[in-house]
Amino acid sequence: MSKLLTLTNVSRHFGGLKVLQDVSFDVRPGTISGLIGPNGAGKTTVFNLITGLLPPTTGDIALDGKTLLGRKPHQITRAGIARTFQNIRIFKEMTLLENVIVGMHRHMDYGVPGLLFALPKYRAEERRARDRARELLSWMKLDHKADDLADNLSYGAQRKLEIARALATEPTLLLLDEPVAGMNSTEKTELMREIVNIQGRGYTIFMIEHDMRFVMGLCEEISVLNFGKIIAHGGPEQIRNDPQVIEAYLGREDDEVAVVPGVAE
Numbered sequence: 001m002s003k004l005l006t007l008t009n010v011s012r013h014f015g016g017l018k019v020l021q022d023v024s025f026d027v028r029p030g031t032i033s034g035l036i037g038p039n040g041a042g043k044t045t046v047f048n049l050i051t052g053l054l055p056p057t058t059g060d061i062a063l064d065g066k067t068l069l070g071r072k073p074h075q076i077t078r079a080g081i082a083r084t085f086q087n088i089r090i091f092k093e094m095t096l097l098e099n100v101i102v103g104m105h106r107h108m109d110y111g112v113p114g115l116l117f118a119l120p121k122y123r124a125e126e127r128r129a130r131d132r133a134r135e136l137l138s139w140m141k142l143d144h145k146a147d148d149l150a151d152n153l154s155y156g157a158q159r160k161l162e163i164a165r166a167l168a169t170e171p172t173l174l175l176l177d178e179p180v181a182g183m184n185s186t187e188k189t190e191l192m193r194e195i196v197n198i199q200g201r202g203y204t205i206f207m208i209e210h211d212m213r214f215v216m217g218l219c220e221e222i223s224v225l226n227f228g229k230i231i232a233h234g235g236p237e238q239i240r241n242d243p244q245v246i247e248a249y250l251g252r253e254d255d256e257v258a259v260v261p262g263v264a265e
């Protein structure tokens with residue numbers, strides 16, 4: 001079975017704190033898969049390691065069989081991994097279109113003189129970039145707002161804009177960190193459809209998400225992290241019925257329990 005992303009025995013310590021211990025899993029190309037786990041389990045740290053914001057203490061992370069260790073975040077973006085953040089990071093004072101174009105810069109090839117003198121090559125690239133940005137916004141059903149300021153968007157729409165901007169780097173693997181946090185149920189349903197459409201265009205999607213209905217509805221494969229260790233891998237049905245997973249969620253006095261389908265509904 002081919003693998004796009006592979007984590008092999010990855011650990012990450014912060015001083016004496018073992019935030020991740022011996023984490024291994026992989027993401028198959030063309031799939032939608034997810035990483036779940038109670039608060040503080042180490043999920044965001046996994047994303048930070050994959051995207052090169054932090055190095056693992058031990059272990060290997062590889063894309064298409066090539067290690068990503070030692071590469072800087074922009075090199076990992078260039079290798080084909082894009083992400084969104086739990087705390088939305090968009091430029092609120094810019095339009096939606098400009099936000100997406102900013103994400104595109106590694107693909108523009110005109111250099112500073114082109115920018116300064118508006119050479120024909122620059123103008124052609126600029127036009128291509130705008131067309132592509134509009135297309136990406138249309139994938140997220142935001143193209144009708146392309147020229148609005150990002151600041152005027154609802155919270156849910158800002159999350160979708162972040163996805164469009166991540167896609168602007170032309171990734172093969174899209175990492176989504178809590179894509180539906182703060183969204184209402186209509187927005188969640190719409191985003192589900194849009195993510196399936198993105199997958200249909202050939203992208204691979206790997207998400208961290210607390211909303212179990214969303215994760216279970218979208219992901220073919222799910223890995224479960226608890227106290228820095230993977231405690232289960234499998235399809236939604238298998239995960240839902242896994243005694244260790246149920247225990248991990250029930251053992252917490254937070255609202256996670258209420259959203260594990262089949263457990264507390």
Ligand SMILES: Nc1ncnc2c1ncn2[C@@H]1O[C@H](COP(=O)(O)OP(=O)(O)OP(=O)(O)O)[C@@H](O)[C@H]1O
Nearest residue numbers: 014017019037038039040041042043044045046086
């Ligand atoms: N840079 C850091 N230095 C020290 N500790 C850190 C650092 N980053 C994360 N941690 C710790 O690692 C643990 C896991 O954090 P992480 O954000 O990865 O969890 P999470 O599963 O994403 O949680 P949540 O679902 O609440 O976002 C936490 O105890 C956190 O305090």
